[in-house]
Amino acid sequence: xxxxxxxxxxPFAVTVDLVVLTVRxxxxxxxxxxxxxxxxxxxxxxxxxxxxxxxxxxxxxxxELGEETGLHAxxxxxxxxxxxxxxxxxxxxxxxxxxxRMRVVSVAHLALAPDxxxxxxxxxxxxxxxAPVETLLHHESDVGRDGEQPxxxxxxxxxxxxxxxxRARSKIEYSSLATAFCPQEFTVGELRRVYEAVWGVAxxxxxxxxxxxxxxxxxxxxxxxxxxxxxxPAQLFRAGxxxxxxxxxLRPEV
Amino acid sequence: xxxxxxxxxxPFAVTVDLVVLTVRxxxxxxxxxxxxxxxxxxxxxxxxxxxxxxxxxxxxxxxELGEETGLHAxxxxxxxxxxxxxxxxxxxxxxxxxxxRMRVVSVAHLALAPDxxxxxxxxxxxxxxxAPVETLLHHESDVGRDGEQPxxxxxxxxxxxxxxxxRARSKIEYSSLATAFCPQEFTVGELRRVYEAVWGVAxxxxxxxxxxxxxxxxxxxxxxxxxxxxxxPAQLFRAGxxxxxxxxxLRPEV
DNA sequence: GCGCTTATCGTCAGGGAGACGACTATGATC
DNA sequence: GATCATAGTCGTCTCCCTGACGATAAGCGC
Numbered sequence: 001x002x003x004x005x006x007x008x009x010x011p012f013a014v015t016v017d018l019v020v021l022t023v024r025x026x027x028x029x030x031x032x033x034x035x036x037x038x039x040x041x042x043x044x045x046x047x048x049x050x051x052x053x054x055x056x057x058x059x060x061x062x063x064e065l066g067e068e069t070g071l072h073a074x075x076x077x078x079x080x081x082x083x084x085x086x087x088x089x090x091x092x093x094x095x096x097x098x099x100x101r102m103r104v105v106s107v108a109h110l111a112l113a114p115d116x117x118x119x120x121x122x123x124x125x126x127x128x129x130x131a132p133v134e135t136l137l138h139h140e141s142d143v144g145r146d147g148e149q150p151x152x153x154x155x156x157x158x159x160x161x162x163x164x165x166x167r168a169r170s171k172i173e174y175s176s177l178a179t180a181f182c183p184q185e186f187t188v189g190e191l192r193r194v195y196e197a198v199w200g201v202a203x204x205x206x207x208x209x210x211x212x213x214x215x216x217x218x219x220x221x222x223x224x225x226x227x228x229x230x231x232x233p234a235q236l237f238r239a240g241x242x243x244x245x246x247x248x249x250l251r252p253e254v
Numbered sequence: 255x256x257x258x259x260x261x262x263x264x265p266f267a268v269t270v271d272l273v274v275l276t277v278r279x280x281x282x283x284x285x286x287x288x289x290x291x292x293x294x295x296x297x298x299x300x301x302x303x304x305x306x307x308x309x310x311x312x313x314x315x316x317x318e319l320g321e322e323t324g325l326h327a328x329x330x331x332x333x334x335x336x337x338x339x340x341x342x343x344x345x346x347x348x349x350x351x352x353x354x355r356m357r358v359v360s361v362a363h364l365a366l367a368p369d370x371x372x373x374x375x376x377x378x379x380x381x382x383x384x385a386p387v388e389t390l391l392h393h394e395s396d397v398g399r400d401g402e403q404p405x406x407x408x409x410x411x412x413x414x415x416x417x418x419x420x421r422a423r424s425k426i427e428y429s430s431l432a433t434a435f436c437p438q439e440f441t442v443g444e445l446r447r448v449y450e451a452v453w454g455v456a457x458x459x460x461x462x463x464x465x466x467x468x469x470x471x472x473x474x475x476x477x478x479x480x481x482x483x484x485x486x487p488a489q490l491f492r493a494g495x496x497x498x499x500x501x502x503x504l505r506p507e508v
Numbered sequence: 509g510c511g512c513t514t515a516t517c518g519t520c521a522g523g524g525a526g527a528c529g530a531c532t533a534t535g536a537t538c
Numbered sequence: 539g540a541t542c543a544t545a546g547t548c549g550t551c552t553c554c555c556t557g558a559c560g561a562t563a564a565g566c567g568c
Contacts, residue, residue, distance in 0.1 A: 004533065011265035016346070053264040053357070057348040073465055081260050092346040094268070094311040103307070104357070105268050107346050108370040187544065190545025209547065216525095232533040247524070389531065443514065461557065468555095485514025486564040501555070 012094075017048035017089060017157065019164030020069060021198045022130065023181045026053045028168075029130040031068060032043070038043065039100055042156030044131070046161065048106065048230045061087060061109035068128065070231055071113055074180070085113040086180035090164050098156050101207040110164045112180035133165050169198055174248035176218055179239035185222050187234035188212055201252050211249065217242030267358045270315045271302035271411065273344060273418030274323060274365040276384065277435045277451045282422075283384040284415055285322060286407065290381070293354055294408030300415065302360065306353075315341060315363035322382065325367055328434075339367040340434035340495035343432070344418050352410050387419050395461045423452055428502035430472055434495035439476050441488035443464055455506050465503065471496030 020031035032044040047068040050123050062073035065087060071224040074084030087109055094105040116130075136153060172178040172195060179186070181194045187248075192208045212218055219237040227233045274285035286298040301322045305314040316327035319341060323496040328338030341363055348359040370384075392408060406412050424450060433440070435448045446462045466472055473491040481487045 008309040009267045012268045012305075012359075014262045014266045014268070050263040051266075051348070051442060054350045057346060057359070083523080089345055091343055092311060094305065094361070096308045096310060103264075105311070105361075107348070107359075159562085204526075204528085205546075206528080207549080210549095213547095227534060227545090229541085229545065230535065231549080234546055250525070252526095360542070458559085459514080460516075460518090460559080465556085467516095481514090481565060483514065484566070485512085486516080488515055496520085504556075506557095 010103065013102060014051045015048050015052060015104055015106045016063055016064055016095075017046045017106045017108045017160060018068065018111055019046060019108060019161055020062060020065065020085075020113060021133070021164065021168055021181075022113045022115055023194050024130055025116050026193060026197050027132045027134065028200075030133050030136060030164075032129060032131050033068070034127040034137065035154055043151055043154040044136070045154035046130070049246045051107070057089065057107050058087070058109075061089075061107075061111075065109075065111050066248050069113065069116060071111070071116070073111070085111050086177060087111045090160070092111075092165060093156055093158065106160075108160045108164065110167055112168060112177060114181055114183050124234065133161065137165070138164055147174075156251065169251075171174060172198060172249065173251055174245055176239060176242055176245060184225070185205060185226075185236045185238055187229065187236060188219075188225060189229055189234055191219075191237075195249070199251055203252070215242070215245055216240075260377060264357065267356060268305045269302050269358055269360045270305060270311060270318055271300045271347075271360045272318055272322065272365055273300060273362060273363045273415055274314060274319065274339075274367060275387070275422055276369055277367050277417065277437075280387045280447060280451050282389050282419065282451050282454075283390065284390060284418075286383060286385050286390065287322070288381040291439045297405055297408040298390070300362075300409035300411045301382070305361070310362050311343065313488070314343070315343075315361075315365075319363075320364050323367065323370060325365070325370070339365050340431060341365045344414070344421060347410055347414060349358070349410065360414075362414045362418065362419055365400055366422060366431060367438050368435055371475045387415065389402075391416055396429070417451050423505075425474055426503065427505055428453060428499055430493060430496055430499060436493075439478070439480075439488060439492055440479060441483065442473075443483055443488055445473075445491075449503070453505055469496070469499055470494075472499060 018031070018165040022031075031047060033041050033047045035041055035045050049060075049064050049065060049067075051057060052253055055063070058073075065073055069085075071085040071169065073087040090108040090110040092105060092107045096103060098104065098106070137158060153161065168177070178191060178194045178198070181198075182190055188209050189205065191212060192205060194205055195208070195228055196203055218242040220240045222236045222238050224236040226236055255475070276283055276285075285301060287301045289295055289297050301318060303314075303318050303321075305311060309317070312327075319325055319327055319339065323339075326337040327341040336405050344362040344364040346359060346361045350357060352358065352360070391412060407415065422431070432445060432448045432452070435452070436444055442463050443459065445457060445466060446457055449462070450457055473493040476490045476492050476493045477489040478490045480490055
């Protein structure tokens with residue numbers, strides 16, 4: 001490392017941005033907030049904010065997550081019935097021109113949450129919403145929910161979101177992370193619908209059932225059953241302790 | 255994002271640190287440099303430096319890599335016979351107390367390079383070396399090459415190095431990245447020794463040969479043969495275009 | 509040539525995944 | 539209450555990949 005003259009390095013602003021994903025109505029959705037000021041005023045953006053003076057990056061992300069969703073981040077060391085959202089660092093974005101005002105380096109984090117009632121952003125319900133990632137990323141192809149013209153996300157947030165979605169898609173292959181999209185108790189079919197929504201494919205219910213119930217440590221039966229999806233009552237499970245799936249869940253070909 | 259008062263956010267220093275890995279004499283090695291000043295004066299550390307005023311993070315990492323090793327980073331968009339090192343972002347480390355002097359956020363990058371002649375660090379050959387990661391991470395178990403007491407790396411660099419090694423170990427499972435450790439032309443046996451060194455296991459030469467030659471796009475024969483490893487002449491290959499191995503190379507159980 | 513080394517090809521058994529048939533247990537509808 | 543639609547669950551069969559390992563090939567040093 002070079003000599004450490006306090007005037008020898010340029011000062012940066014450091015922020016955390018959040019890619020918060022959930023599955024709603026069979027679609028993978030991300031949390032976006034409406035920008036109230038320039039630049040990109042009125043555009044949708046990922047939630048985020050400055051890292052504080054004495055705050056670690058993960059803590060800053062967890063704080064922002066709590067402020068935006070009310071969720072607390074899952075502590076990886078905590079026991080299984082934590083119900084906190086999964087939170088992990090995604091990547092850091094520092095293009096010198098990504099913010100026109102000054103040099104901002106953003107440490108993006110990825111959070112996976114079960115389906116939540118409704119976003120709350122400082123009480124202003126109109127400034128935060130869940131939007132299908134499909135719509136957010138292919139803004140030219142569709143129109144927003146309330147008829148507004150869909151426009152690209154602010155800053156480089158489309159890129160960050162795309163990276164987060166790709167991370168989630170690949171990570172549920174070889175880890176038990178898909179359970180982070182489910183409530184504490186869930187059925188095999190609900191878990192399968194998570195995979196189908198995240199990957200955008202249809203999976204064979206019988207082979208899926210064999211796979212997930214046959215992988216040791218992935219699911220543990222909770223004893224109860226439910227018919228909330230209709231049809232024959234389904235056994236309820238919780239996430240088991242296993243973090244990695246070996247062999248992995250295979251994503252079908254395109 | 256919060257209102258943008260220039261005095262509303264704390265200033266950070268942003269650096270890039272490099273985990274440069276190579277395979278030397280059947281061992282996975284990392285590039286370390288000796289610190290010339292406090293703190294951690296005299297201790298080994300990962301190479302790195304400040305991100306410049308108008309420099310993207312990846313560019314800063316590529317610049318540092320060139321300064322330390324003479325390697326240029328591989329451009330993912332460039333054609334295959336690039337011979338540049340693989341370079342990717344690894345993660346960002348921003349604990350408020352990771353540098354005792356001030357708030358420094360370090361964006362760590364991972365570089366994979368073929369076996370190089372010798373490190374050059376600004377001409378000072380004594381201040382940079384390749385060291386087996388085994389030695390660097392388990393400093394209590396062994397003694398450095400020239401008899402010196404092995405001490406932990408400076409700052410949180412042991413953690414960063416461990417993360418980089420873990421990334422490399424898992425990434426060669428499902429990608430063709432192992433070829434980044436090989437010269438432009440290499441044999442199946444040389445590629446196998448890369449896997450063995452990175453994973454620290456022994457692989458069956460016959461099954462390995464079947465696997466890598468049977469995976470479409472992984473290896474393309476270059477036409478020549480070599481006996482530089484002794485024994486029967488071996489066919490020479492170059493890396494094929496395929497980036498992902500499907501199905502992956504399976505890492506044997508512990 | 510002999511032994512040593514490494515490369516390469518073949519064979520066989522076992523496990524996992526895809527394809528898909530069959531059966532079960534609910535709620536909804538007539 | 540019979541029927542139907544909907545999910546869930548269990549089985550079977552085949553194919554492909556992998557691990558284990560025998561056998562052969564083609565250099566090198568002596």
